[in-house]
Amino acid sequence: MAPLLETDGLRKTFGALVANDGISLSVKDGEVRGIIGPNGSGKSTFFNTVTGFYQPDGGTVTFDGEDVTRLASHEIARKGLARTFQIVSPFESLTVRENLLAVHSKGLRVRSEKRERAGEILEFLDIAHLADDEASEMSGGQQKLLELARLLMLDPKCILLDEPTAGVNPALQKRILDRLLAMNDRGTTFVIVEHDMDLIREFADTVSVFDQGRIIAEGTFDEVTAESRVRDAYLGA
Numbered sequence: 001m002a003p004l005l006e007t008d009g010l011r012k013t014f015g016a017l018v019a020n021d022g023i024s025l026s027v028k029d030g031e032v033r034g035i036i037g038p039n040g041s042g043k044s045t046f047f048n049t050v051t052g053f054y055q056p057d058g059g060t061v062t063f064d065g066e067d068v069t070r071l072a073s074h075e076i077a078r079k080g081l082a083r084t085f086q087i088v089s090p091f092e093s094l095t096v097r098e099n100l101l102a103v104h105s106k107g108l109r110v111r112s113e114k115r116e117r118a119g120e121i122l123e124f125l126d127i128a129h130l131a132d133d134e135a136s137e138m139s140g141g142q143q144k145l146l147e148l149a150r151l152l153m154l155d156p157k158c159i160l161l162d163e164p165t166a167g168v169n170p171a172l173q174k175r176i177l178d179r180l181l182a183m184n185d186r187g188t189t190f191v192i193v194e195h196d197m198d199l200i201r202e203f204a205d206t207v208s209v210f211d212q213g214r215i216i217a218e219g220t221f222d223e224v225t226a227e228s229r230v231r232d233a234y235l236g237a
């Protein structure tokens with residue numbers, strides 16, 4: 001079966017710094033792929049380049065059989081490839097519900113349909129009771145749920161998550177993970193950058209290890225963490 005998401009030789013430089021040095025990665029439909037690697041190894045840059053927030057200096061991105069390398073970020077999102085940010089930024093002066101209604105989702109043309117879908121998503125993520133609160137009143141963890149809720153308005157096939165549980169209290173972390181697993185059961189593909197190794201071990205089918213802008217190992221969590229070059233990368237050797 002053809003991969004759902006594939007990058008081939010993806011390269012991104014900032015001046016003399018090579019942040020992504022030829023990243024070739026292939027994710028199957030329905031998979032959960034973990035990406036780990038030390039700080040500064042190019043994980044967030046990779047997400048930005050894949051989703052059109054940065055223009056790559058070389059290489060290609062193919063999603064669902066289509067070359068999306070040069071598309072704008074909103075076009076890529078509408079094709080079903082969505083992403084979250086390490087730092088979330090909802091519209092703080094809008095309510096939680098208004099934040100969802102502000103998303104331009106091509107599947108939901110009629111306002112009543114859009115409201116209904118927003119209601120379902122808020123229920124699914126257990127934040128329906130906050131629907132009329134301003135986003136600025138939410139905790140950091142709740143804002144991460146709101147960001148996820150906004151993505152779900154696009155009905156994405158694949159979601160790239162950049163540190164979804166960082167800075168979130170354990171109870172809310174568990175809820176976020178539980179919801180992600182439920183979505184994966186229904187067929188959503190995930191690529192997840194996380195520093196929490198327990199989470200990656202539990203959640204990811206396969207893991208790609210980044211170091212200095214390259215992939216240095218790939219396999220199951222146990223396979224990659226057994227490799228000495230992966231241990232060395234984390235020890236800064």
Ligand code: ADP
Nearest residue numbers: 014017019037038039040041042043044045046
């Ligand atoms: P990670 O997410 O793995 O911690 P990043 O992708 O954020 O790593 O960063 C990779 C490298 O690229 C780092 O050296 C970082 O300083 C640099 N970098 C990232 N974004 C930019 C940018 N917009 N301008 C200049 N350098 C950047």
Ligand code: MG
Nearest residue numbers: 043044045086
């Ligand atoms: Mg990062």
